[in-house]
Amino acid sequence: MTVSTTSSATVPPSLAIAQALPDLLAPVKVRRGVVGFLRNNLTVTIGGVLLLVLVLIGIFAPYLGTADPTALAPAKRLRAPSELYWFGTDALGRDVYSRVIFGTRVSLTVGLSVAALATLAGLAIGLISGFSRWADGIIMRIMDGLMSIPPILLAIALMALTRGSVGNVIMAITVAEIPRVSRLVRGVVLSLREQPYVDAAIASGTRTPMIILRHILPNTLAPLLVQATYVCASAMIVEAILSFIGAGTPPTIPSWGNIMAEGRALWQVKPFIVFFPAAFLSVTVLAVNLLGDGMRDALDPRMAKGL
Amino acid sequence: MASYILRRVLVTLPVMAIVALFVFSLLYIAPGDPAAVIAGDQASPADVERIRQSLGLDQPFLVQFGTWTWRILHLDLGTSIFTNLPVTSMIAQRIEPTLSLMMLTLGLTLVVAVPLGVVAAWKAGSFIDRAIMAFAVSAFSLPVFVVGYVLAYVFALELDWLPVQGYTPFSEGFWPWLQNLILPSVALGSVYIALIARITRASMLEVLQQDYIRTARAKGMGQRSILYIHALKNAAVPIVTVIGIGVALLIGGAVVTESVFAIPGLGRLTVDAILRRDYPVIQGIVLMFSFLYTLVNLMVDVTYTLIDPRIRY
Numbered sequence: 244m245t246v247s248t249t250s251s252a253t254v255p256p257s258l259a260i261a262q263a264l265p266d267l268l269a270p271v272k273v274r275r276g277v278v279g280f281l282r283n284n285l286t287v288t289i290g291g292v293l294l295l296v297l298v299l300i301g302i303f304a305p306y307l308g309t310a311d312p313t314a315l316a317p318a319k320r321l322r323a324p325s326e327l328y329w330f331g332t333d334a335l336g337r338d339v340y341s342r343v344i345f346g347t348r349v350s351l352t353v354g355l356s357v358a359a360l361a362t363l364a365g366l367a368i369g370l371i372s373g374f375s376r377w378a379d380g381i382i383m384r385i386m387d388g389l390m391s392i393p394p395i396l397l398a399i400a401l402m403a404l405t406r407g408s409v410g411n412v413i414m415a416i417t418v419a420e421i422p423r424v425s426r427l428v429r430g431v432v433l434s435l436r437e438q439p440y441v442d443a444a445i446a447s448g449t450r451t452p453m454i455i456l457r458h459i460l461p462n463t464l465a466p467l468l469v470q471a472t473y474v475c476a477s478a479m480i481v482e483a484i485l486s487f488i489g490a491g492t493p494p495t496i497p498s499w500g501n502i503m504a505e506g507r508a509l510w511q512v513k514p515f516i517v518f519f520p521a522a523f524l525s526v527t528v529l530a531v532n533l534l535g536d537g538m539r540d541a542l543d544p545r546m547a548k549g550l
Numbered sequence: 551m552a553s554y555i556l557r558r559v560l561v562t563l564p565v566m567a568i569v570a571l572f573v574f575s576l577l578y579i580a581p582g583d584p585a586a587v588i589a590g591d592q593a594s595p596a597d598v599e600r601i602r603q604s605l606g607l608d609q610p611f612l613v614q615f616g617t618w619t620w621r622i623l624h625l626d627l628g629t630s631i632f633t634n635l636p637v638t639s640m641i642a643q644r645i646e647p648t649l650s651l652m653m654l655t656l657g658l659t660l661v662v663a664v665p666l667g668v669v670a671a672w673k674a675g676s677f678i679d680r681a682i683m684a685f686a687v688s689a690f691s692l693p694v695f696v697v698g699y700v701l702a703y704v705f706a707l708e709l710d711w712l713p714v715q716g717y718t719p720f721s722e723g724f725w726p727w728l729q730n731l732i733l734p735s736v737a738l739g740s741v742y743i744a745l746i747a748r749i750t751r752a753s754m755l756e757v758l759q760q761d762y763i764r765t766a767r768a769k770g771m772g773q774r775s776i777l778y779i780h781a782l783k784n785a786a787v788p789i790v791t792v793i794g795i796g797v798a799l800l801i802g803g804a805v806v807t808e809s810v811f812a813i814p815g816l817g818r819l820t821v822d823a824i825l826r827r828d829y830p831v832i833q834g835i836v837l838m839f840s841f842l843y844t845l846v847n848l849m850v851d852v853t854y855t856l857i858d859p860r861i862r863y
Contacts (some may be wrong), residue, residue: 388568395802
C-alpha cells in the first residue's frame with residue numbers, strides 16, 4: 244500500500260496521518276544563466292537595454308529617417324519641431340533630429356574608447372606600481388600630481404595644445420582618467436599580494452609574471468569593469484563639455500556638445516535646439532551609470548541594496 | 551599635531567612641483583613661437599632672435615623651468631599673448647564671481663547633502679531612502695549644463711522668479727548678488743550633492759551598525775542625538791575626504807556653469823583663452839586651480855585630526 248500525503252481518504256482511521264501543511268512559502272526558483280542574472284539585477288538590465296538601444300541608434304543612424312546632418316538649408320532655419328523636422332532645425336537650417344542621432348556615434352565612440360584605453364593603461368601602470376617598490380614611489384608621485392589638476396582642466400589644457408579632432412579628444416580625456424584607474428588597480432594589487440594563496444604561489448616557486456597572470460589579474464577584473472563604466476560615463480560628459488566650450492570635437496562633426504554650443508546663443512527663444520541633445524546625453528550617461536551601479540552590486544554583494 | 555601638519559605640508563610640496571613641471575611643459579611644447587608673436591609681423595629674423603634671447607627662450611629646458619618657477623614663486627604668471635596684461639591681474643579681475651559661485655555651492659551642498667544622506671541611512675530601505683538614492687543617481691548622470699538650462703528655463707524664463715543670466719558684484723548689495731547666483735549654484739551643486747549624499751549614506755550605514763550605537767539606543771538616547779552626535783561624527787572622515795575630492799567637480803563645473811549663465815568669472819576667462827590659444831592664461835588658470843585644489847585637500851587632511859583624534863601619522 245502506498246501512503247499518499249495528499250489523499251487521506253484511502254487510509255484507514257487507525258493509520259491516519261496529518262493533513263498536508265499548506266505551502267506558506269512559494270518555492271524558491273533559482274535562476275541561472277544570463278537570463279537569470281539579468282532578472283536578478285534589474286539595474287543592470289535597465290542600463291544595459293538602454294545602452295544597447297543607443298548603440299543600435301548609433302550604428303543604424305543613416306537608416307533612421309535622418310537627412311545629411313551637415314546639409315545647410317538657410318531657407319528653413321530655426322523651424323520648430325514638426326512632423327517634417329522632428330526636433331526642429333538649427334540656425335543654419337540643419338535638421339536637429341539627424342544631428343542628434345548622428346551625435347550618438349561621437350559620444351559612444353569617445354565614451355567606449357576612453358573607457359577601454361584608460362582601463363588598459365591604468366591596469367598596466369597599476370600592476371607595475373603594485374609589484375615594483377621603486378617604480379611605485381615615482382609613479383604614484385606623478386599620479387598624485389596629475390590628480391591634483393581637476394580632470395576637466397587637464398583635458399582643456401591638453402586640447403589647447405592640439406587641433407580639435409575626435410582622436411585628440413579621446414587622448415586628452417584618457418590622460419585625465421588614467422590616474423584614478425591606476426590608483427584603483429594598485430590598491431587591489433597591494434591587498435591581493437597579502438593573500439595566503441599568493442604567498443603559497445611564491446613559496447611553490449611560481450614566477451612573478453605567472454602570479455600576476457593567474458592570481459592577481461583575474462581578481463582585478465571585477466572592480467576594473469565597474470570602474471570602466473564610470474570612466475565611460477565621465478568621458479561622455481567631459482567630451483560634451485569640451486565641445487560645448489569650443490575645445491573639443493571640431494564644429495564640423497555633429498556631436499551633442501557641439502549642437503548645444505550652437506544652440507546656446509538662441510536657447511532663450513529656441514530652447515529645443517539645446518533640449519534634445521541634452522536629453523540624449525543625460526539618458527546615455529544614466530544608462531551607463533545604472534549599468535555600473537548594478538554591476539557593482541552584483542559583483543560585490545556587500546554593497547548590494549544600495550540602488 | 552603641529553608636526554603632523556608640517557609633515558603633511560612637506561608631502562604636498564613635491565606634488566605641487568610635479569604639477570608645476572607638467573604645466574610648464576604644456577607651455578614649452580605649445581605650438582607657436584612666443585618670441586615671434588611678441589616681435590610682430592614686421593620683425594626680421596635677427597629681431598626675433600634678440601627677443602628670444604631676452605626672454606631666455608634659447609636656454610635649456612631645465613634652466614627655463616628654473617627661472618619660470620622663480621617667477622611663479624613671486625606670483626608672476628607671465629603676460630597674456632592676446633591682451634598683453636599680466637596673467638595675475640587678469641585672474642584677480644575675474645576671481646570674485648568664481649569664488650562667490652564656488653563658496654555658495656559648497657555651502658548649499660553641505661546644508662542639503664549631509665542631512666539627505668543621514669536621513670537615507672537612518673531610514674535605509676524605506677521609500678524615502680530609495681527616493682533620495684534615485685535622485686542621487688539621476689543627478690549624477692545629468693551634466694552641469696543640462697541642469698543649468700532646465701533650471702534657467704523653468705525658474706527664469708517661464709516663472710520669471712530669478713534673473714536668467716549675468717552677475718552682480720557683492721559690493722552692490724547682498725540680495726542682487728545672491729539672486730544671480732542661486733540658479734548657477736544649484737546647477738553646479740547637483741552632481742556634488744549627489745556625490746556627498748551617497749557617501750554620507752554609505753558611511754553612516756556602516757557606523758549605525760556599531761555596538762556603541764546600540765548602547766546609545768539602549769540607554770534611551772534620542773534618535774537625533776544618536777544620529778548627529780554619535781553617528782555622524784564617527785562617519786565624518788570619509789565624508790570630509792569626498793568633500794575635498796569633490797572640489798575638482800566644482801572647479802571643472804564652474805567653467806561650464808559660467809558659460810551657461812554668462813558669469814564673467816575665471817571659467818569665461820578659460821573659455822576665451824582657449825578660443826584665442828592664449829597659452830600663458832590657460833597655464834596660469836590651470837596652475838592656480840590645481841594649487842587651490844591641493845590646498846583644499848591639505849586642509850581636509852588637517853581637519854581629520856580635529857574630527858578624529860585617533861588619526862596620527
